[in-house]
Amino acid sequence: MPHIQQPLFPVVKTRPYHVPFVSTRYQGSKRKLLEWIWANVEDLHFDSVLDVFGGTGAVSHLFKTAGKQVTYNDSLSFNWNIGLALIQNADIHLTAPEIDLILQPQSDIHYPNFIQSTFQNIYFTDEENAWLDRIVYHIDHLLDHPIKQAIARFALFQSCIAKRPYNLFHRANLYMRLAHVERSFGNKATWDTPFEVHFRAFIQEANQAIFDNQRANLALNVDALATPVGADLVYIDPPYLNAKGIGVDYRDFYHFLEGLTAYQEWPTQIDYHSKHKRLLRQESSWNDAKDILTAFEKIIAHHRESILVISYRDDGIPSKNELLKLLRSYKQTVHEAEKSQKYVLSIRDSHELLFIAT
Numbered sequence: 001m002p003h004i005q006q007p008l009f010p011v012v013k014t015r016p017y018h019v020p021f022v023s024t025r026y027q028g029s030k031r032k033l034l035e036w037i038w039a040n041v042e043d044l045h046f047d048s049v050l051d052v053f054g055g056t057g058a059v060s061h062l063f064k065t066a067g068k069q070v071t072y073n074d075s076l077s078f079n080w081n082i083g084l085a086l087i088q089n090a091d092i093h094l095t096a097p098e099i100d101l102i103l104q105p106q107s108d109i110h111y112p113n114f115i116q117s118t119f120q121n122i123y124f125t126d127e128e129n130a131w132l133d134r135i136v137y138h139i140d141h142l143l144d145h146p147i148k149q150a151i152a153r154f155a156l157f158q159s160c161i162a163k164r165p166y167n168l169f170h171r172a173n174l175y176m177r178l179a180h181v182e183r184s185f186g187n188k189a190t191w192d193t194p195f196e197v198h199f200r201a202f203i204q205e206a207n208q209a210i211f212d213n214q215r216a217n218l219a220l221n222v223d224a225l226a227t228p229v230g231a232d233l234v235y236i237d238p239p240y241l242n243a244k245g246i247g248v249d250y251r252d253f254y255h256f257l258e259g260l261t262a263y264q265e266w267p268t269q270i271d272y273h274s275k276h277k278r279l280l281r282q283e284s285s286w287n288d289a290k291d292i293l294t295a296f297e298k299i300i301a302h303h304r305e306s307i308l309v310i311s312y313r314d315d316g317i318p319s320k321n322e323l324l325k326l327l328r329s330y331k332q333t334v335h336e337a338e339k340s341q342k343y344v345l346s347i348r349d350s351h352e353l354l355f356i357a358t
Contacts, residue, residue, distance in 0.1 A: 017065040017213055022086070022205040024056050024158065025167040028248060030237065030311060031058040033339070033352060037311075038062060040337045040354050046232035046307055052224050052299065053237045055079055055250075059311075060087045063235075064213050073220040073227050076250060078157055078257040083219030084150035090212035092147045094203050102138045102152055103196055111137055114267065122172040122276055123164065123256060131195050132160075136263050151210075155202035157257045162198050163191050169256040172276040224286075224299055234303040237311040238295075239286045245317060247287035255279040293318040297326055304330045307358050314338070314351040323355065331357035 015038070021031060030037065037059065047068060051060040054072040056079075063070050064087060072083035115136075116129040124132065139152045161167045165176040177191045220227065224238070241247040251258060255278045259266040271280045285291035296318060300308060308331065314320055327334045337354040 015062075015066045017067065017211055019061075019065055019209060019211045021058050021061045022056075022154075022158070022202070022209050024058070025161050026056045027168065027253060028237075028240065028250070029056040029058055031056065033311075034058060034062045036337075036339050036352075037309075037354065038066070040335075040356060041233070041309055042066075044233065044307055044356070044358070048231045048233070050227060050231035050234045050303070050306070051237075052227050052234060052303075053239070054083050054087075054219075055237065057082050057086045059235055059237065061209065064211075064215075064217060067213050067215065069215040070217045071220060071228070071231060072218070073222060073224070075221065075223050076254070076258055077221060077261040078153070078254065079250075080219055080221035081150040081153045081261060082157070084147055085154045085206060086209055088217050088219040089147050089150070089210055090217070091210070092145065092151070093207045093210060094148055094151050098143065098148065099200065099203055101142055102135060103199070105134060106138075109137070112263075114263065118267075118270070118277055119256075121174060123160075123169060123174060125174070125178075128163075128195055132156075132260075135195075135199070136260055140263060151203065151206050153261065154206050155199050156260060158202040158205075159195055159198035160257060160260075161254075163193070163195070165191070168253045169276065169278075170253050225302055227302075229303060229305065231303075231306050233307040233309060235309045235311070236299060236303075238299075239284075240313055241287065241289060241292050241317045243315050243317060245289035249284070249287050251282060251284075252278055289317050293322060293326070296323060300326060300330050307356070310355040310357075312353040312355060314353055320353060327355055327357045333358045 021034070024031060049063045049068045050071045050073065051063070052073055054060055054074040057072060060070050060072040060083065070087055072087040074080050074083060111134050113130070113133055115133045116126065119129060120126065135156060139149050139156070143149045143152060165173050177188065239248045239250060258279060259269065262269070269279050270277050285295035308327065310323070312320070312323060324334060324336070335356040337356070339352045
């Protein structure tokens with residue numbers, strides 16, 4: 001384990017805040033690896049953390065429970081809402097009357113029907129689409145605080161994921177839920193649970209995960225290379241690109257959730273030629289086998305003055321050795337940790353890697 005001479009900050013080996021993180025079916029979440037990650041970084045001397053690809057917020061929440069000053073970042077708006085709700089937020093919760101306000105139809109409101117008219121027979125039933133149109137309107141117009149809106153959106157996103165086969169929006173497969181066949185895959189009981197039941201449960205989870213660690217935490221919504229420098233430790237968990245050059249495009253996998261965050265602009269952002277009405281594509285170096293090593297070098301160089309902690313897999317592009325070589329060209333010491341891990345939708349066991357460069 002690397003050791004920094006003459007530490008600037010006291011070592012805190014225990015986490016003073018015992019606050020559980022929320023459950024999530026989000027692909028790539030490090031929720032199950034949090035204790036392993038902490039065991040590999042707890043002896044490092046750092047007080048502030050930047051989480052460059054924040055995702056579900058699980059790792060940011062881990063560092064928040066350790067009393068660190070945390071900056072969460074994600075370039076996707078729906079993820080940023082999660083960061084606002086669970087990381088930046090210290091003490092704002094959704095109350096029972098506010099939850100009822102969101103869920104109760106209002107007779108004097110003429111609700112929009114964009115989801116009903118655009119996504120019919122794709123992801124959810126007609127009744128569920130109408131529910132979504134109404135709830136999004138209520139979140140956007142009836143809640144008076146952006147953090148409260150973020151908490152409600154978190155619960156809405158998780159509810160949508162829970163009711164989806166594969167927990168994704170990568171194809172139009174509503175039929176998997178509705179077909180009257182014998183099943184060997186999925187959880188039909190979860191799929192068929194009403195949206196309102198899921199929503200209330202996820203609001204409760206969010207409220208329980210919110211706490212004040214007495215630090216000024218922040219959630220950002222910028223490109224990885226636009227993240228501010230200066231954090232003592234920078235955690236980097238980029239999209240995964242496998243050995244065949246096939247990447248995890250989170251914007252495409254969760255395009256429906258991204259649309260929910262910008263309901264008014266959503267109609268202009270859709271690729272109407274796609275079967276599942278995904279968003280218009282945006283190119284990313286993190287999903288391109290030709291460019292991803294350069295992307296890694298740019299982000300490492302950008303934060304080269306910080307301790308770098310990179311989550312990776314042993315079967316990705318760039319290779320483990322390429323990434324180690326790159327890190328050693330910028331940092332004096334590079335420590336590697338490895339853990340066997342079985343990933344959802346993967347037919348083989350992989351190894352989760354953690355590179356710690358000081």
